[in-house]
Amino acid sequence: MSNRRINWYKYAAPANFYPLAGKMIPFFAVPAAILFIIGIYVGFFVAPTDFQQGESYRILFIHVPAAWMGMFLYVMLAIYAGIGWAFNARLASMMAQAISTTGAIFTFISLVTGSLWGRPAWGVWWVWDARLTSTLILMFLYIGFISLQSSIDDVRRADRAGAVLALVGVINVPIIYFSVQWWNSLHQGATITAKSFKMAPSMLAAMLIMLAACWIYSIAVVLVRVRYIIREREQEAPWLAEAAV
Amino acid sequence: MFGWLVWRDLILAWRRRADVLATVFFFIIVTSLFPLGIGPERETLKTIAPGVVWVAALLASMLSLGRIFGNDYQDGTLEQLVLTPQPTYLVVLAKVLAHWVVSELPLVVIAPVLGLQFGLSENSLVVVIVSLLLGTPVLSVIGSIGAALTLGLRAANVLVALLVLPLYIPVLIFGSGAVQASVIGSSPQAWLLLLAATLVVSLMFAPWATSAALKISVE
Numbered sequence: 001m002s003n004r005r006i007n008w009y010k011y012a013a014p015a016n017f018y019p020l021a022g023k024m025i026p027f028f029a030v031p032a033a034i035l036f037i038i039g040i041y042v043g044f045f046v047a048p049t050d051f052q053q054g055e056s057y058r059i060l061f062i063h064v065p066a067a068w069m070g071m072f073l074y075v076m077l078a079i080y081a082g083i084g085w086a087f088n089a090r091l092a093s094m095m096a097q098a099i100s101t102t103g104a105i106f107t108f109i110s111l112v113t114g115s116l117w118g119r120p121a122w123g124v125w126w127v128w129d130a131r132l133t134s135t136l137i138l139m140f141l142y143i144g145f146i147s148l149q150s151s152i153d154d155v156r157r158a159d160r161a162g163a164v165l166a167l168v169g170v171i172n173v174p175i176i177y178f179s180v181q182w183w184n185s186l187h188q189g190a191t192i193t194a195k196s197f198k199m200a201p202s203m204l205a206a207m208l209i210m211l212a213a214c215w216i217y218s219i220a221v222v223l224v225r226v227r228y229i230i231r232e233r234e235q236e237a238p239w240l241a242e243a244a245v
Numbered sequence: 246m247f248g249w250l251v252w253r254d255l256i257l258a259w260r261r262r263a264d265v266l267a268t269v270f271f272f273i274i275v276t277s278l279f280p281l282g283i284g285p286e287r288e289t290l291k292t293i294a295p296g297v298v299w300v301a302a303l304l305a306s307m308l309s310l311g312r313i314f315g316n317d318y319q320d321g322t323l324e325q326l327v328l329t330p331q332p333t334y335l336v337v338l339a340k341v342l343a344h345w346v347v348s349e350l351p352l353v354v355i356a357p358v359l360g361l362q363f364g365l366s367e368n369s370l371v372v373v374i375v376s377l378l379l380g381t382p383v384l385s386v387i388g389s390i391g392a393a394l395t396l397g398l399r400a401a402n403v404l405v406a407l408l409v410l411p412l413y414i415p416v417l418i419f420g421s422g423a424v425q426a427s428v429i430g431s432s433p434q435a436w437l438l439l440l441a442a443t444l445v446v447s448l449m450f451a452p453w454a455t456s457a458a459l460k461i462s463v464e
Contacts, residue, residue: 140411147407151398160461161394165408168390168454172412175443179415182439183422 012091014230015239021223028220035213043206056120059113061206065214067110070138073103073218077145078170085163091226093159094233096166097149098225102218104142111135130181137176141169155233246331247339254343257316264312269351272305276359287364294363295424298373299380301359302352302420303413306381309348310388310405313340314459318396324463333456337393341385341452349381365428372427372437379440380420386451387412393458415443 011017043061050057077099084093114132115125126132145165152158234240258265279297280290317323317340326336356377357370365373391409395401423436 137411137414140407144408144411147404148394151395151400151404157461157464161458164390164454164458164461165394168412168451171450172415175415176411179418179439183418 012089014091014094014234015237017091018227018230018240021227025220025223025227028216028223032213032217032220035209035216039206039209039213042202042209047203047206048200054120056117059117061210063110063113063117064207065211066106066113067135068211069214069218070103070107070110070135073099073106074138074141074166074173075170077103078166081159081163081166085160090159090233091230093163094226094229095222096159096162097229098222100142100146100149100162101225102221104139104146106214106218107135107139107142111139130177130183133180134177137180138173141173145169246329247335250326250336250339251343251346254340255346258312258343258347264309265347265351268305268309268348269355271308272301272352273355273359275301275304277362280362290363291365291428294360294365294369295373295421295428297363298356298359298424299376299417299421302349302356302377302381303384303410303417305352306349306384307388307406307409307413308402309344310392310409311402312348313344313385313389313392314396315392318463323396323459327456327459327463333459334452337389337452337455337459338448341382341389341455344389345382345385349377349385353377353381365424369424369427372424372433375437376420376423376433376440379437379444380416383416383440383444383447384413386447386455387416389455390451390458393455393462396459396462416440419443 011020039061043058047058047061049055077096080092080099081096083089084091084096111132114135118127119125145162148165149158149162152161231240276297279293283289283293314323317326327333329336353374356373360370360373388405388409391405391412394408395404398404419436419440423433423440426433426436
């Protein structure tokens, strides 16, 4: 990413960014794959069995990073969409579009793995806990953004409308979060909190490695996506015909 | 200009009374379906009443969102309004105010009657009215963002629901929280204050987002 920061203006043009992204993808994809393998190995074979939750806690090694990425990517999405709208930067809007799918997938993964973990740990697939509920709402926000963008045919309008929605959403996220938390404290009976358990160092290591892997994976996959989006949107551009060969 | 615009929208709505009544009847029908689905036990109904009334109000106000800008967009008036020297913020505020009077105020008026169906006490009915009075303007003004973003799109109605309902969640929580607090006998004051705070903040910021969205949709 640092490359783009130096020559911001040059690489803000899709024609220049497209080949650069193509070159950068392996540098993120390969480390992501390696880190995933290491993380899964440490998580499954090195980290000790938890004395309370048994083996099932190991699903958290994918659940926690996915949840973090889901939230973080929404902020990134709003930032890129905002830049694209404010400065009329096409590439930033394309980045926002590329991020939206990845973020939604991570949020979905965190919901699914969370309920898979909740079944043995809490005895239920789903509880209306503040964190679960706000993750679910985050998923709704992603779906809203994606469906708004895909239902507007004019690309320029789609980008800007998406930006307004993303920014409104990002302002609303803290409000939603706190309201859900207060709502949750109102209904005390239903609350089941995760018992905080002390982490063994190898558990923490697995978690951090998986987080790094998810992070780098996101960069790689967003770059792949943004290349497809550039190809789709710039179909008519002569440079693409040259570059595609 | 502000007053004129509100007056004009009110007259237009008066000439299409059937649309307004449809929203009110939708509200009534939805709330009446719940006892049929859940059963007539008084205690159960009392517990679910706050949520049912508020969710139905949310859905009813969402149904009418298309009308804020829809007709003006189709006949080109909206474009002229955006082009006027007055700030678009004021245009939005006027149209939202008119929409609230036309589509939301009847819900506030009818809600206590529906509350009686659910066996709420007088005390709770007052809280229902106050919470709806504070909460429904937020629904209108936040909903106007979604309405402006989806102007002229296919399947705009379904899309509005996807965009706007997640943003309605805080209002739902605060509003039904207030009613619920009064049902179980504690003070609803904290919830009502939160609702009022939401109202102030959303009145300040949401029209700005709506006017940005209008300019995008109209150009």
